Amino acid sequence: MQDGAGAEAGSIQTLLTLLADGEEQALQLGDMMAADDPWSSRAEHYRGAARRLQCTLGKAAAAARAIEAAAPGSSRATDRSDSPRSADESSGGTTVATEVQERQSMCKRRKGLPRWTAKFRVPDASLEATPDDGFSWRKYGQKDILGAKFPRGYYRCTYRTAQACAATKQVQRSDTDLCVFDVTYQGEHACHQKQRATVAAKSQSPPPPAPLEQQLDPSMQLLGMGFKRVLKVETAGLHDHDHGPASAPAASFPFPFPSVPPFHQAGEATDNPAAAAAAAFSPPASSYFPPQHPVVVDGSCYADIYDYEAPGARMRGAESSELGEVVTRAITAPAAFDYSSLFHHQAELDDPHLPFPPFGGPPHGPYQ
DNA sequence: TGCATTTGACCGAA
């Protein structure tokens, strides 16, 4: 408490170290994935994503240095208090909410369970829908969150008791952009339910029984389903993650990937085609930045960003977990972090009823 | 009747 300034300086130094590590790891990530990937287009994509990630981390490091330089002794050390803030505050008017979100992302985490965050947008801010990610969820709670305009919904897998499935998710609408939802997934699905291809509107008829292809990766399933129309994919810079909501309303917005944990051993060789497919479509265990993917929202796909926080055993070290935390903050604090530069895509589908993201998306998405 | 949602209470980490 009393050596707040020193602690702050220490935390900045730690942050700088972590960001530097992150830059290096981003490079390694790009190289690793490119090396592992037989498809040159995907390799190039990963390299590009890694480069953007590296760039963003570099910016974050620069920002941290600026904060450190601007507040040498500093009152920011007590920024949990009422002391005036500076530096990143200039980037937007949502600092209070941002800090709350940062705290929220820190609190009450179940240690040892993989946790990752999806941020996605819907085309219509008036939309009152719950995300349909292809799994069955049961809402078990709702909580007003301090500093948040909207309550947070708590969901667990429908088969929690029947099949001891520990998967849970939290859904919260963004304060600053009503079109944006933050979904935090925690735990792997241990149940046997197959991730179904989701439909844009829940009122539509349910998907057909799982065909053989659903024994493979969900994204492979999706590729095998009624995919009749040509896709148009817009990439970085064409549609900002935080801007330009589309207009098509939707009763629900599916994003079938996040519920499949990102911890397939992507680097492990396997003779099992299904496992191979899953591995190929999953980020490596060392990646906390799975490639962003499009999200189908009633026919349109919207950029999405994920953060993954894996158990220590799956990570490269303690600092990796901390780095994941940094990126979590980057994602949950858009006002203070240019997360849109991490990954960026948008795709649009000609078929407004197309029930799936065109590329499967992470953790399994070859989106090229 | 069974399942899902709502909501107030409780627990526990920070």
Next chain:
DNA sequence: TTCGGTCAAATGCA
């Protein structure tokens, strides 16, 4: 002490 996360009884709906 605060507040996010979970529990479980009450309620709603098909």
